[in-house]
Amino acid sequence: MTYLEAALLGIVQGLTEFLPVSSSGHLxxxxxxxxxxxxxxxxxxxxxxxxxxxxxxxxxRRIRExxxxxxxxxxxALVMVGLLLLGSIPAVVVxxxxxxTLTAVFASPFVVSVMLxxxxxxxxSTRGLSGERTVNSVGTGLIIGVAQAVAILxxxxxxxxxxxxxLWCKVEAGEAATFSFLLAIPIIAGATAVKVGGLVAGGSGTxxxxxxxxxxxxxxxxxxxxxxxxxxxxxxxxxxxxxYYCWAIGLAGCIAFWT
Numbered sequence: 283m284t285y286l287e288a289a290l291l292g293i294v295q296g297l298t299e300f301l302p303v304s305s306s307g308h309l310x311x312x313x314x315x316x317x318x319x320x321x322x323x324x325x326x327x328x329x330x331x332x333x334x335x336x337x338x339x340x341x342x343r344r345i346r347e348x349x350x351x352x353x354x355x356x357x358x359a360l361v362m363v364g365l366l367l368l369g370s371i372p373a374v375v376v377x378x379x380x381x382x383t384l385t386a387v388f389a390s391p392f393v394v395s396v397m398l399x400x401x402x403x404x405x406x407s408t409r410g411l412s413g414e415r416t417v418n419s420v421g422t423g424l425i426i427g428v429a430q431a432v433a434i435l436x437x438x439x440x441x442x443x444x445x446x447x448x449l450w451c452k453v454e455a456g457e458a459a460t461f462s463f464l465l466a467i468p469i470i471a472g473a474t475a476v477k478v479g480g481l482v483a484g485g486s487g488t489x490x491x492x493x494x495x496x497x498x499x500x501x502x503x504x505x506x507x508x509x510x511x512x513x514x515x516x517x518x519x520x521x522x523x524x525x526y527y528c529w530a531i532g533l534a535g536c537i538a539f540w541t
Contacts, residue, residue, distance in 0.1 A: 283325070285496050287316055292497035295329040296336065296504030300463065300512045302442030302524045303531070304401055305333070307394045310436050311535055314391040325497060327473050332498035334470040336505025337463050344460065365417055366461075369427030370468045376431040377473070384434060395535025397437025402528035404439075404446050409522045413452030417461045422451045426458075430465060437532070440466065441512070445521065455516040463509060 283291075294312050299305040309326055338345060351359020377384075417423055429447035433440035441462050448458025515521065 283493050285493060288325070288493045288497040289500045290316075291325070292329050292332065292500030293504045295326075295497070296333055296501040296506075297508045299330070299333040299466075299501075299505055300336075300441050300508040302401070302405055302439045302445060302512075302521065303528055304394075304398055304433075304437050304439040304442070305330075307398050307401075307437035307439075308531075310394045311391050311531075314539065325494060328494040329497040329501040330470045331474040332501030333505040334467060334474070335502045336509060337466055339502075339506055340509045341460065341463060344464070361418060365420070365423035366464055366468065368420065369423045369430065369461075369465050372424075372427045372431035373434060373469050374472065376434050377469075380434075384436075390539075391535060392539040394437040395532045395539060397435055398528045398532030398535065401437065401439045401442050402525040402532060405442050405525035405528065406522055408446050408449045411449040411452075412519070413449065413454050415451070415453045416457050417448065417451075417453055422448070422453065425451055426461065426465065430462075430469070439528075442524070442528075445516070449521075455519070455521070456513065459513055459516050 291309060291312055294308050295305050298308045306326065309329075348359050348363060350356075352363060415422075417426065426444050426447045429443040430440055432438055433443040441459075444462035444465060445455070445458045448461060449455065453461070
């Protein structure tokens with residue numbers, strides 16, 4: 283992979299991680315169109331780390347409030363952190379149990395395209411939904427967590443699934459998005475730690491660290507833009523528009539990769 287390809291894929295990752303259009307799906311399709319053999323998921327995990335830093339940057343005030351609340355044993359902060367941990371469990375279980383199978387799925391751009399069409403259907407189902415609740419119950423946290431676990435499949439948008447699940451539970455759109463973005467932190471951090479540990483121990487990565495760094499930096503910069511844009515989109519109630527985009531890209535991918 284060249285530095286230019288890494289930068290392009292990093293930008294794609296950052297822009298699509300928080301928009302409800304599946305970053306993993308776009309990354310897989312981008313690699314297929316550019317003729318890049320990813321070898322393993324190292325590059326994807328590293329650029330995901332770039333988007334993790336983007337979350338921390340944009341939501342730093344909310345994160346700081348949670349940390350201060352934990353220190354002071356504030357009930358609201360304790361409940362929110364507990365729900366974030368609870369919501370992370372389904373994805374951890376699915377990821378550890380089916381990692382080899384899911385890695386194989388990444389090799390099929392046609393399957394990714396089909397899953398993008400499914401994502402479009404999920405987004406379209408939120409049409410007309412609105413709510414005023416916050417994520418403050420075990421049931422809501424677990425439902426959003428299960429949605430995140432489903433989104434491990436490439437082509438299924440993590441932000442789209444989790445925000446849609448929040449809207450189904452009558453959570454206010456901005457709160458659903460914030461919870462979704464915060465929920466990404468433990469999952470991305472854990473996946474990055476596991477992969478980096480493997481690289482340090484066995485040197486199993488297929489790309490030089492300099493290439494990975496370029497991808498991470500561009501993913502971070504575009505991720506910051508993406509989060510802020512997504513929050514403004516939700517404030518205008520325009521989430522459903524991304525359904526048409528997912529359907530268009532998914533259908534084009536199905537046609538292009540049919541064989």
